[in-house]
Amino acid sequence: MxxxxxxxxxxxxxxxxxxxxxxxxxxxxxxxxxxxxxxxxxxxxxxxxxxxxxxxxxxxxPHQVVNAYQEWTQKLESISETGHQNVKTCRNATADFLGCLSDEIAITRNTTEGINIVAQGLQLEEGDEIILSTHEHVGGAVPWMNVAKEKNLQLKLVDLDLSGKDNLIVLKNAVSPRTKVISLSHVTCTTGMVLPVKELSSWCRERNIITCIDGAQAIGMIDVNLGDLQPDFYATSGHKWLYGPKGTGFLYINKNSIDMLTPTFAGAYTTDEYNLNELNYSYLKIASREEYGTRNTPIIMSLKSAIDFHTEQxxxxxxxxxxxxxxxxxxxxxxxxxxxxxxxxxxxxxxxxxxxxxxxxxxxxxxxxxxxxxxxxxxxxxxxxxxxxxxxxxxxxxxxxxxxxxxxxxxxxx
Ligand SMILES: Cc1ncc(COP(=O)(O)O)c(C=O)c1O
CATH class of the missing domain: 3.90.1150.10 (Aspartate Aminotransferase, domain 1)
Incomplete structure (x- = not known):
């Protein structure tokens, strides 16, 4: 043998x-x-x-990302603290990297979580139409299929032009008076085709159609400036082209779109005014309200190290x-x-x-x-x-x- x-x-x-x-x-x-x-x-x-x-x-x-995780674990374990106050340095670095505001960034566990936060959090009603392409990843499609079943929404699938040239027209043509959301990859996971997110987002904004972009294959691989692209929502992962730790991601929530979402999960860091005795609370108006509860700070700091790696290199x-x-x-x-x-x-x-x-x-x-x-x-x-x-x-x-x-x-x- x-x-x-x-x-x-x-x-x-x-x-x-x-x-x-x-x-x-x-x-x-x-x-x-x-x-x-x-x-x-x-x-x-x-x-x-x-x-x-x-x-x-x-x-x-890279070594530096793995080392950052180990060092932060050692540091926080030796005092048994959450280190939560450090998380904002990751949000700040991400916002600089992606050309948006720190308040527009929520740290998540992956792209799928980001898309779920959007799909579940939007106030959609029976009969509303959601447009997806036939090239969406299961993580970009199932969150919508799930909510569509729950709320009786209509999903419309669009076949993309594999040459890349006609996709803006194809997507615009798919829109109907019932279209409420277009959820689309920035770069398709199937053939690596770059889709016209900027033009589409601006066209949709004028028509009050919500854009939710799946950036799993984009961040770290192509230049993404969210301040320029201006979708309503942009979900991505840290563990692909960013070379970050596994089980990390971001959700960008455009500052003008935050009121469209109701947090599906709420708790510590979600609320602004909170008074249990009066049963009173209000939601923070920033994306990080989606980071409810205690998080894994070492992994988040390791994610920051991945962003630093891209900036340094x-x-x-x-x-x-x-x-x-x-x-x-x-x-x-x-x-x-x-x-x-x-x-x-x-x-x-x-x-x-x-x-x-x-x-x-x-x-x-x-x-x-x-x-x-x-x-x-x-x-x-x-x-x-x-x-x-x-x-x-x-x-x-x-x-x-x-x-x-x-x-x-x-x-x-x-
Ligand atoms: C376009 C796209 N969306 C979503 C995902 C799911 O990513 P995650 O497992 O990090 O949520 C992938 C994974 O390959 C992907 O390619």
């Missing part, structure tokens, strides 16, 4: 060597060793003997790194005849996610073979029956890794 594996491995290496322009399998093996220790990779804990291209599901954290540098790898990957995929690229070809709608499929093999087979034979972790896209493979190009990925992956795909499909 071992010799068969060895044989397969050498066969694979030999077949991709010419593609990569390396002299021999040994040369390639050395090269793989090298590209696992470049500068950006050394900042992370990621295991260097596999190639991780699945940041859109879960980003790996240079937000633009991190973004450009992912985008340039994605451009390279796309250019390599174009040369593989057995591959159909599903991500937009137009740069204006492209991101650091590239999705492709092949008539030769299904997503399960390709995903498994990439992992088993080439130690490449990608994610199959079964959503919307796309039967495709998604590749995330992150800060810890290298050009050589991308070339290696493309060569591996070529081999698997030939």
């Amino acid at each position: 071992r010799s068969r594996r060895k044989f397969l491995k050498s066969g694979i290496l030999a077949s991709i060597v010419p593609y990569l322009g390396f002299k021999s399998s040994r040369h390639l093996a050395n090269k793989i060793q090298q590209f696992t220790s470049n500068n950006t990779q050394d900042l992370f804990l990621l295991n260097k003997d596999r190639h991780f291209f699945n940041t859109a599901s879960l980003g790996a954290s 240079g937000k633009e540098i991190i973004i450009e790194h992912g985008f340039s790898l994605a451009r390279l990957f796309k250019s390599l995929l174009i040369d593989i005849p057995e591959v159909e690229i599903l991500s937009p070809m137009d740069e204006a709608f492209s991101s650091a996610i590239i999705t492709f499929r092949s008539p030769i093999k299904g997503y399960k087979e390709i995903q498994q073979e990439l992992m088993k034979q080439h130690k490449c972790r990608v994610r199959g896209i079964y959503e919307n029956e796309l039967n495709a493979i998604r590749v995330s190009c992150a800060y810890y990925n290298t050009e050589d890794q991308i070339r290696y992956l493309a060569a591996a795909i070529k081999e698997i499909l030939s």
Whole structure:
């Protein structure tokens, strides 16, 4: 068995060597060793003997993020305090990073929680229409399906234009006099397509249609300025492209939209005036009222460290790194005849996610073979029956890794 594996491995290496322009399998093996220790990779804990291209599901954290969690745990455990007063430094850093007010940021556990806070908190009535696209993630769709069932709302699904070009028109055309909310990804989790959130939000505002944007695939991967985009609500996660700790996220609540929401959960930090004896309370007018009760301060401070990481490394540098790898990957995929690229070809709608499929093999087979034979972790896209493979190009990925992956795909499909 071992010799068969060895044989397969050498066969694979030999077949991709010419593609990569390396002299021999040994040369390639050395090269793989090298590209696992470049500068950006050394900042992370990621295991260097596999190639991780699945940041859109879960980003790996840098050492400093993990250390921040450990240090804050030590510090607070040694005095057994909540450290709650420190949480605002995370909100402040996030607001600076996203170009909005600190009072517009609530720290959550993930994108799904943010969308649920919006779906449950809006005063929607029977017959109101909610528009979603067919490319929404389960975490962006089920919160609406859930509330639609409860309140008898109408959900309308919109098919997006995969080229990216016509999506504003497609979405505008879907609106009816009953439309109350459009809930949409900023960057789709299926093909990494960037949607026209700014134009849509402004168009919707003029028509009193509420915009709830799912930014799970956007924050840390593309430049997001919420003060400029101005949706009503924007939910995201810290544990994907921000490389933050797992189980963290943010919900942006536009200062002009806070009154649209009623907190679903309320308690400490939710209220302004509170008097139990008089059974009196009023809600704070800031987003952080959604952070009811005691929270995990070390994890929140670790999230702040992730934001600091982006600022210290240079937000633009991190973004450009992912985008340039994605451009390279796309250019390599174009040369593989057995591959159909599903991500937009137009740069204006492209991101650091590239999705492709092949008539030769299904997503399960390709995903498994990439992992088993080439130690490449990608994610199959079964959503919307796309039967495709998604590749995330992150800060810890290298050009050589991308070339290696493309060569591996070529081999698997030939
Ligand atoms: C677009 C989108 N929305 C929501 C989610 C759910 O994220 P979380 O599990 O952090 O809530 C994901 C996860 O991949 C996603 O891609």
